[in-house]
Each structure stands twice: as C-alpha cells, then as structure tokens.
Amino acid sequence: MDSHEVDSSVRVRGARVHNLRDVDADMPRNALVAFTGVSGSGKSSLAFGTLYAESQRRYLESVAPYARRLLNQVEAPDVDTVTGLPPTVALAQRRSAPSSRSTVGTVTAISNTLRMLMSREGDYPDTPARTGPGHYPEGTNRLYSDAFSPNTVEGACPRCHGQGVVHEATESSMVPDPSLSIREGAIASWPGAWQGKNLRDVLSALGYDIDRPWRELSPAAREWILFTEEKPVVTVEPVREPHRIHRPYQGTYTGAKQLLLRSHAESKSEATRARAAEFLHTAECPLCAGRRLKPEALAVTFAGYNITELADLPLSDLVEVLRPYTPGTEAVAVLTQDLTSRIDVLIELGLGYLSVDRESPTLSGGELQRLRLAGQLRSGLFGVVYILDEPSAGLHPADTAALTTVLDRLKHSGNSVFLVEHDLDVVRHADWLIDIGPGAGVNGGKVLYAGEVEGLREVADSITRPYLFGEIVRPSRAARAPTGALRLRAVTSHNLHDLDADIPLGVLTAITGVSGSGKSTLLHAVSVTADADPDIARVVEVDQAPIGRTPRSNLATYTGLFDTVRKLFAATGTATARGYGIGRFSFNVAEGRCPTCQGEGYITVELLFLPSTYSPCPACHGKRYNPETLDITYRGKTIAEVLDLTVDQAADFLDDVEVVARALRTLRDVGLGYLRLGQPATELSGGEAQRVKLATELQRARRAGTVYLLDEPTTGLHPADTDILMTQLNSLVDGGATVVVVEHDMTVVAEADHVIDMGPGGGGQGGRIVAQGTPQQVADNAVSRTSPYLLERLT
Ligand code: ADP
Ligand code: ADP
Ligand code: ZN
Ligand code: ZN
Missing domain, CATH: 3.40.50.300 (P-loop containing nucleotide triphosphate hydrolases)
Structure with missing residues (x-):
C-alpha cells in the first residue's frame, strides 16, 4: 500500500x-x-x-x-x-427480548408506511371504492395512521385491548373434574394452601355441601360459588385437626371467577399469573376475530385487502399487490414506491417468505x-x-x-x-x-x-x-445403513401441508433447502414425533442457546466437575481443621463468597438511559471468594486460581482425579481446551455453548436409541471447527445414535448418510420434499436448488 x-x-x-x-x-x-x-x-x-x-x-x-x-x-x-x-x-x-412486540414490519419501518397508506389512500366503507390507481374524493372522514396499529389506544380492539384473544373463566375451566367434591379439590382454580382451605371452610359455614360431588350440587349453588359478586362474611368454626388448635374467625367469601381474574391480572408473581392462566379459557376475540384492531380500522381496505390481510401476506406477494400503484407522483405512488423499494431489498436478501406481521422473536x-x-x-x-x-x-x-x-x-x-x-x-x-x-x-x-x-x-x-485455497483432502467414508425409520405422517405446520417424511434411524441425516423452505419446521416435527415414539429412548436438541444466563453459571458448574473440585478443597487439612465444608467453596453460598459482589466477581454499574454494564468487584478483584476461603489451597492453588485454569491446564493439574479428567477430556475433544473453567456462561459464544452441550452428551455412557437434533450447528464455526463438529456427530452415530441436522454448509451435507431437500422455494413456495436420498442422489436431482452446490462439493 x-x-x-x-x-x-x-x-x-x-x-x-x-x-x-x-x-x-x-x-x-x-x-x-x-x-x-x-x-x-x-x-x-x-x-x-x-x-x-x-x-x-x-x-x-x-x-x-x-x-x-x-x-x-x-x-x-x-x-x-x-x-x-x-x-x-x-x-x-x-x-430481541421474547416478550417484545416487534415484528418484521416494525424492524424495517414498513408498518409505519403501510399504516399511512391505509390512512390516506385506503378505501373507506362510506366512500365509493377505488377501482385502480387514482384520486380520492376530498372531505371523507379518514382515520389517522395510529388507528391502524393494535398497539395504540386509537387502534386497539376495545374488547381484547389489542391482544387478539380474550381470557374467560368458565365452569369447565375452573372445575375440570366435576366428579370431585369441593373438599376433594373440585374448584381447581382456587389458590392452594391456607387460602384454599379457608374458602372451603367459609363455603361450609355458608351452608354449602362441600362433600358432595360438584356435579350433584344445584345449578344455582354452582353458579353462586363460581360467579357471585357478593362478598359475604361469616363466622368460621375450623375443622379440628390433630395437634392443632384453631379458634373461630371471621371469613369472607369471594367468587372463584373474581379471585381468578384478579390473580391473573394483578399478581406480582409471574408464576402465580401463569398458574391463573391455566384455569382461564383463552379464546379468539369475538369482536376482531383475533385481528387485534378496532372494527373501523378493519373495514378500511387497499386493493381489496384490509391491513391485517396485507400484513399477513408473504412479502413476495405483498410487493405484487402494491406494484401496480407505483407509477406516477401522486401520494399513493410515493407511498407504494417507498414500500416496494424496501420490500425488494428484503426479497433480494432471501427473506421474501416472511410477512410484515411475523413477530421478531420467532x-x-x-x-x-x-x-x-x-x-x-x-x-x-x-x-x-x-x-x-x-x-x-x-x-x-x-x-x-x-x-x-x-x-x-x-x-x-x-x-x-x-x-x-x-x-x-x-x-x-x-x-x-x-x-x-x-x-x-x-x-x-x-x-x-x-x-x-x-x-x-x-x-x-x-x-x-x-x-x-482448497488444500484439504477429504477421505471418502462408506455410507452407514439405517437401522429403521421414524415415520412422520400428515405433518401440517407453518408452510408444511400434509407432509409425509421418513427419517432413517442410526444414521446422520441433513435437511437442506433455501431459507424459509420449512427445514426448521420439519426438524420440529421430527422432535415431536420422536418424543412420542416408545422405541426412542431420548430426544436431545443441541442448540446454540446460552448454557446459563447469569455469570454464576460457568463451564465448571455446567459440566458438574466443580462438585468434585470443591470436595477436593474441603478434604484438605486446613479446611478440615477450620471446619470448612463443601459449601464453603461455592460462590453461591454466603459463608465462603465475597460479600461485596456476593460471589459474582463483578458489580453492575447502572447508567442513566444506557444499558447497565459490569465492572470488576473492587473488593475481591474478580476472585469471587472472601480472604478466609482463599487461605485454603489444593496442590498450591486457591479455588479462585483453579477456576482460572484453562481446560488444558486443568487436565494436567487434575489428571489423576478420574471423574474430573473424563469431563476435561471430552471438552478438549470438542476443541474447547482453551476455555477457562470459571468462564461465565454469558461469555461463551453460541458455537462454544453448543460444543459444551455436545461434550456433556459425549460423556454419557449410553447413546444408542438417542435422537440428536441440531439446527444449523455450523453457525459461527470456522471450517476447521466444522470438521471437529463432524467428528463428534459421527462418533455419536457410530455409538448407535441418530443425528438430524438442518444445514447449509455443503461440506457437512456431502458427508451425511441421507439428505432431505426441502423447497423448492421459501414460504408458500416451499414446504415440500424436493429430493431425498444419498448426497449423490440429491446432487443428481434436476429440480433441487441445492443440487448444483452439493455436486460441486462431491466432485
Ligand atoms: P471469535 O469471535 O473468534 O469466536 P471471541 O473474540 O469471541 O472469538 O473470543 C476470543 C476469546 O475471548 C475466547 O477465548 C473467548 O472465550 C474470550 N471471551 C469472549 N468474550 C469474553 C468476555 N466478555 N470476557 C472475557 N473473555 C471473553
Ligand atoms: P427454514 O428453516 O427452511 O428457513 P422455517 O421452517 O423456519 O424455514 O419456515 C418455514 C415457513 O414457516 C416460512 O414461511 C416461515 O415464515 C414460516 N414460519 C416459521 N416459523 C414461524 C412462526 N413461529 N410463526 C409463523 N410462521 C412461521
Ligand atoms: Zn379483539
Ligand atoms: Zn467481590
């Protein structure tokens, strides 16, 4: 230069x-x-x-x-x-956070323009419908664009508040088994423990028969117990129980429905709200039919579609609905041009099968x-x-x-x-x-x-x-013969309709196809079918999700080897003399950990308007333990120093401790010898997390009869890492397991025993099996979009 x-x-x-x-x-x-x-x-x-x-x-x-x-x-x-x-x-x-309401439309700003289009250029029921691109009569009462968003007060359906569903408390949702008496727990939605007993005793004091099967109570009694809005107060004489003395007390009754709706809407505990939801019947909102918008907004159409119908179309179809309106300089042309140019880029990037309403967490x-x-x-x-x-x-x-x-x-x-x-x-x-x-x-x-x-x-x-530079020579390996097949029949999910597929057992299968063709959907169906099959011992999904979400979880704790390490420390002379047990060496237990950071090694720094960040603990400088715990050494190292060892170093340091050595060996086999034992789970990349999970699996003695499912396991992996991964997957298969991967990397596909190619396109243009068989058979297929790339790899 x-x-x-x-x-x-x-x-x-x-x-x-x-x-x-x-x-x-x-x-x-x-x-x-x-x-x-x-x-x-x-x-x-x-x-x-x-x-x-x-x-x-x-x-x-x-x-x-x-x-x-x-x-x-x-x-x-x-x-x-x-x-x-x-x-x-x-x-x-x-x-994005799973709870977020963001969608393809909000991430790309397409939703805003689409709403503006409906607001300004939509066909309103009280005006003559537009037959094609053109002008609108002035003076019609139009809705603001906010009225086309279910997340605004202006737009949300008034019945379901923009949720699309309503939660109803019905007799069957609250009393799932009417053959039980109230004492036997007929009213399943009641809170447990003391409060449930109290309600039962109050009902008894009110004169209801709590020992008769629910279905034999009079309709009026059942109605009152569940749906009353009254709150009667009575004196309750508690039932005598051995060894306990109860005094009479004033008890209030609250209808079961009211109680349930209140805990569903107001409880501070997420677990309580979730439990309440189980006793609510969730139904599509009758007013908006699940479309979340108020009726006035749903009545407005463009090109014959209302906004939810447009937002539901695959982008590749939506763009064709809009395209006829793009010529010219009128407002409708400007807005549709903006939309089509945004959508064209998405299609170019292979995302035409997505819809505007698709939620980003999915x-x-x-x-x-x-x-x-x-x-x-x-x-x-x-x-x-x-x-x-x-x-x-x-x-x-x-x-x-x-x-x-x-x-x-x-x-x-x-x-x-x-x-x-x-x-x-x-x-x-x-x-x-x-x-x-x-x-x-x-x-x-x-x-x-x-x-x-x-x-x-x-x-x-x-x-x-x-x-x-193509210097790697791959030895060819004989294809393995399947030991049976997992039969999927009439799978209907997302873009799969009535699909039949046979997944060979005891071999490595690769599912291929363009983005959106239905690979992940098929993999999920394999998981569900395998789960229900009595001949399959275990179904394991090895994904790249983090192995823990807090810095408290780390390699040593996840693989279980830390338990053994802590025992070694507790057994040393000084620890025994001081009475330190195994718990002393856990950074999750108060006695041994640093009190300033409570064993995290880090403290959180909160910044106004900014995401909070971690900073090393000023007291222990990241060591996580208090000074007394750090007095104890095993073979000259403190527990903090052991956590700071890499897997490779620890393998030398603890080579004679069999349980630990075995765990460390499998970690090295999957190429993770460089990780530190105490490396927080939050610092591991997706690929590293996946390999930690694989290592944990490889440690298990019995693998036959297990089905392993992996969705794009090579994401984030260098080709050299992919080779390591393939060695591991092949050894799982050689141990009697079945492995199914969704994969784009043709090196992996070429090495599979069986290939299922989905397609031909994405979304509505996909969802079918285009070709299947050995890699060579799929490569020879004239229609498959995968075959040219696979062929290149095979020759
Ligand atoms: P790559 O992007 O090449 O996969 P990284 O840059 O993510 O690698 O990681 C390089 C090394 O730094 C790895 O050993 C990894 O475990 C470590 N590492 C990654 N993130 C952190 C972190 N937040 N704190 C400490 N070490 C980290
Ligand atoms: P692939 O794995 O081949 O990329 P997917 O199985 O993820 O494809 O998707 C197949 C089709 O199903 C696509 O049209 C996609 O938009 C749709 N789809 C996938 N997941 C969901 C979901 N959670 N909700 C709605 N549609 C989905
Ligand atoms: Zn509604
Ligand atoms: Zn500290």
Whole structure:
C-alpha cells in the first residue's frame, strides 16, 4: 500500500481485549473487510470488542460529557490507539427480548408506511371504492395512521385491548373434574394452601355441601360459588385437626371467577399469573376475530385487502399487490414506491417468505440481522463502518451471491463493511482479510495476516489457509445403513401441508433447502414425533442457546466437575481443621463468597438511559471468594486460581482425579481446551455453548436409541471447527445414535448418510420434499436448488 492509501485506513495499535495479544492491524476504509479465524480466536474481540466498543465510547463521550465520570468505571476497550475510525454501526445477531412486540414490519419501518397508506389512500366503507390507481374524493372522514396499529389506544380492539384473544373463566375451566367434591379439590382454580382451605371452610359455614360431588350440587349453588359478586362474611368454626388448635374467625367469601381474574391480572408473581392462566379459557376475540384492531380500522381496505390481510401476506406477494400503484407522483405512488423499494431489498436478501406481521422473536438471528441490514441500505448513510456478525448465517448457498451484492452496494455508497465471516465464498469476495489465530483463546489472539485475500497463501500457520485455497483432502467414508425409520405422517405446520417424511434411524441425516423452505419446521416435527415414539429412548436438541444466563453459571458448574473440585478443597487439612465444608467453596453460598459482589466477581454499574454494564468487584478483584476461603489451597492453588485454569491446564493439574479428567477430556475433544473453567456462561459464544452441550452428551455412557437434533450447528464455526463438529456427530452415530441436522454448509451435507431437500422455494413456495436420498442422489436431482452446490462439493 502506498502512503496515500494508508491515510484512508482504520489503524489499531496495541489491542488487548479478551485474548488479543497486544495486536496491531490496519484495515482500509470503503472496503469489504473479512475477519477470519477459528471459533474463539479473537475475531469478535477485535471487530466488536475493540473497534465497535471504541466507537461507542467516543460517541457517548461526545453526546454525554457528564457521563464521563461514570464511563471511567466502565471498561473502555483495552487498546493503545485506534485512528481513522469513522462512526460505527454494529449489526449483531442478537435476538430481541421474547416478550417484545416487534415484528418484521416494525424492524424495517414498513408498518409505519403501510399504516399511512391505509390512512390516506385506503378505501373507506362510506366512500365509493377505488377501482385502480387514482384520486380520492376530498372531505371523507379518514382515520389517522395510529388507528391502524393494535398497539395504540386509537387502534386497539376495545374488547381484547389489542391482544387478539380474550381470557374467560368458565365452569369447565375452573372445575375440570366435576366428579370431585369441593373438599376433594373440585374448584381447581382456587389458590392452594391456607387460602384454599379457608374458602372451603367459609363455603361450609355458608351452608354449602362441600362433600358432595360438584356435579350433584344445584345449578344455582354452582353458579353462586363460581360467579357471585357478593362478598359475604361469616363466622368460621375450623375443622379440628390433630395437634392443632384453631379458634373461630371471621371469613369472607369471594367468587372463584373474581379471585381468578384478579390473580391473573394483578399478581406480582409471574408464576402465580401463569398458574391463573391455566384455569382461564383463552379464546379468539369475538369482536376482531383475533385481528387485534378496532372494527373501523378493519373495514378500511387497499386493493381489496384490509391491513391485517396485507400484513399477513408473504412479502413476495405483498410487493405484487402494491406494484401496480407505483407509477406516477401522486401520494399513493410515493407511498407504494417507498414500500416496494424496501420490500425488494428484503426479497433480494432471501427473506421474501416472511410477512410484515411475523413477530421478531420467532426469527432466527441471521434473519433478523439481514432485516436490519436491509434497513441500513435505505438509510442513505455514508462514511460509516458497518460491523456484521456472519451475515451468511441461515443462507442457502443460492442466496449468498445476493448477499455479497447487497454488501457491495453498501460499500459503493461510501461505507466500510467489516464482517466476521466463515462462509468461504463471502470471504473470497472481500477486499481485505484479517486472519486471527492460530488457535482459540490463549492459543490465538494474534493477527496472522492483514492484506488482500490472495496473500494468505503464504501464511504457514493460518488454519484458514488450507480451507480457503482448497488444500484439504477429504477421505471418502462408506455410507452407514439405517437401522429403521421414524415415520412422520400428515405433518401440517407453518408452510408444511400434509407432509409425509421418513427419517432413517442410526444414521446422520441433513435437511437442506433455501431459507424459509420449512427445514426448521420439519426438524420440529421430527422432535415431536420422536418424543412420542416408545422405541426412542431420548430426544436431545443441541442448540446454540446460552448454557446459563447469569455469570454464576460457568463451564465448571455446567459440566458438574466443580462438585468434585470443591470436595477436593474441603478434604484438605486446613479446611478440615477450620471446619470448612463443601459449601464453603461455592460462590453461591454466603459463608465462603465475597460479600461485596456476593460471589459474582463483578458489580453492575447502572447508567442513566444506557444499558447497565459490569465492572470488576473492587473488593475481591474478580476472585469471587472472601480472604478466609482463599487461605485454603489444593496442590498450591486457591479455588479462585483453579477456576482460572484453562481446560488444558486443568487436565494436567487434575489428571489423576478420574471423574474430573473424563469431563476435561471430552471438552478438549470438542476443541474447547482453551476455555477457562470459571468462564461465565454469558461469555461463551453460541458455537462454544453448543460444543459444551455436545461434550456433556459425549460423556454419557449410553447413546444408542438417542435422537440428536441440531439446527444449523455450523453457525459461527470456522471450517476447521466444522470438521471437529463432524467428528463428534459421527462418533455419536457410530455409538448407535441418530443425528438430524438442518444445514447449509455443503461440506457437512456431502458427508451425511441421507439428505432431505426441502423447497423448492421459501414460504408458500416451499414446504415440500424436493429430493431425498444419498448426497449423490440429491446432487443428481434436476429440480433441487441445492443440487448444483452439493455436486460441486462431491466432485
Ligand atoms: P471469535 O469471535 O473468534 O469466536 P471471541 O473474540 O469471541 O472469538 O473470543 C476470543 C476469546 O475471548 C475466547 O477465548 C473467548 O472465550 C474470550 N471471551 C469472549 N468474550 C469474553 C468476555 N466478555 N470476557 C472475557 N473473555 C471473553
Ligand atoms: P427454514 O428453516 O427452511 O428457513 P422455517 O421452517 O423456519 O424455514 O419456515 C418455514 C415457513 O414457516 C416460512 O414461511 C416461515 O415464515 C414460516 N414460519 C416459521 N416459523 C414461524 C412462526 N413461529 N410463526 C409463523 N410462521 C412461521
Ligand atoms: Zn379483539
Ligand atoms: Zn467481590
């Protein structure tokens, strides 16, 4: 690079975030930069932990100088300097909170425009319907766009408050078994314990027969007990119980329905509300028929559809409904142009099967990230660095080319695009490559190479190199014969209609197909069918969900080896002399832990208007224990020092402790030797969490008869990690298990024993089995969109 170009670079000097080893790296701006390296090598630590964190810190300092004092407590990224860094936008794969009401429409801002379209250009019942694009008579009483949102007071259905469902307390929902008497618990919705007994005694004092089966009580009595609004007070003579003396008291009766609705609506305890919901009959709202909007809004149509019908269409259909209105400069044209241009980008990114109303918590991380990416394309920003986390996740190879086109467009409008990426086709497309490694954790953290892709050929210790340049030779393996089949019949769910499928047992099956074709839906059906099959011992879903949501859960606790370690400490001479038991060495128990952070090692710093952050505990400096506990050593190490060992180090340190050694061995087998024992579950990546789960499974002695289900297990995995994963999956199958994976990585698909290709398209255009058989049979299929990519891998 000449000096002119160096001026337009982002330059990092002395980065030490997480495992980064004081590294320097230069990345050109206005370029597509790919960060590669095995899982845990430090890619995210550089891209997100250093570059994005530094940009955030500068931004916060500029908008909120008053926060500077607080920010000093928050860890700024450990880096000497970062120069040439423009404002940064991170598009991570984080899912939104499951309770959130966000949808495809709200994430992409399509909902707002759609509401405006209905408000201004919709056909109202009292006006002559529009027959095509054109003008409207003025002076009609129109609804504001807010009236088309169920989340506003103006728009919500008045009967169900925009919920779409109503909760009813009926006799059958509160008294599921009418053959029981009240004493036997006929009124199942009553609270348990003392309050239930009290209500029973009050009823008895009121003269009701609490020993007669419910169904034999008079209709009037049953009606009153359940639905009365009265609150009579009576003197209750409690039933005598042995060894307990009860005095008469004044008891009040409250109708069962009132009691139930109150605890459902008002209880502070989520468990109580959930229990109450079980005794409520949930039905579609009779006023809006589940469409959540008030009737006036539902009566307005555009092109013959009301807003919920439009929001329910797959985007690929919606865009065709709108397209005829786009020519011209009228308001209707401007609004529909805005919508179609947004939707066209989503279709290009392979998301045409989604609908506007699809709730974002039901989307995969990859889908959500591509939605956000599409939004950025329209923002018109330039001079920005976009940092993306594996944008190819969830994409069929047929859609990857469209992704790179979209990324190029962001670049050509004057932005920089930095990607943490494993898909080699996307990596080859990059202008610049930063390869980190060579290994993971303490064995990684170095920048092995920064430069144009081709130059990586010369880097001897790069694990990425042989994969990128096709230097890996794969021995062919004989296909295994199935031991039986799991028969799925007439599966109807999402876009699957009456589908039959046979899943071979005792082999490795890959489910393929474009995004939205129904792979995950089929996998879920496999899970349900396998669960109900008496011949199948166990069904295990090995996903990338975190293994724990608090820093209290870690590798040592999750795998169970910490129990043994604590026993070792409790058995030492000093511990015995001081009377310290096993509990003393748990950071969840008060006696041994640091009182300041209560054993977390961190304290939470709350910032006004900002997400709270963790900061190391000032008392124990992250050690989690109190000084007395740290007096105890085993083979010269304190419990905190043992938790600080990597799996590899611990394997040496505890090699003669058989239970622990076995657990550590399986962790090393799945490539996690670099993780620290005390590494909080919250710091593990999705791929790392998945491998911890696999390791726990591999430790089990009996695996025959178990069905393992994995949805895109290679997400976040370097090709070298994928090889490790395949070794593990194959050893599960060789041990008698059945493995079913949903997968886009053709290396994995080519190694499967059986392939089921879904499609042909996404959403309504998918949901069928296009081809199935051995990888070669599917590769030879003329219709399958997977076959060309599979063929490439097989030859
Ligand atoms: P990659 O993106 O290459 O998979 P990461 O940058 O996420 O790797 O992780 C690099 C190393 O830093 C790993 O050993 C990982 O366990 C560790 N790590 C990740 N996040 C944290 C964190 N918040 N605190 C401490 N260590 C972390
Ligand atoms: P794939 O796994 O092949 O990407 P999915 O099985 O996730 O496809 O989706 C198949 C179809 O079902 C798509 O049209 C998708 O939008 C729809 N779908 C998936 N999950 C849900 C859900 N939770 N609610 C409604 N529709 C869904
Ligand atoms: Zn309603
Ligand atoms: Zn502490």
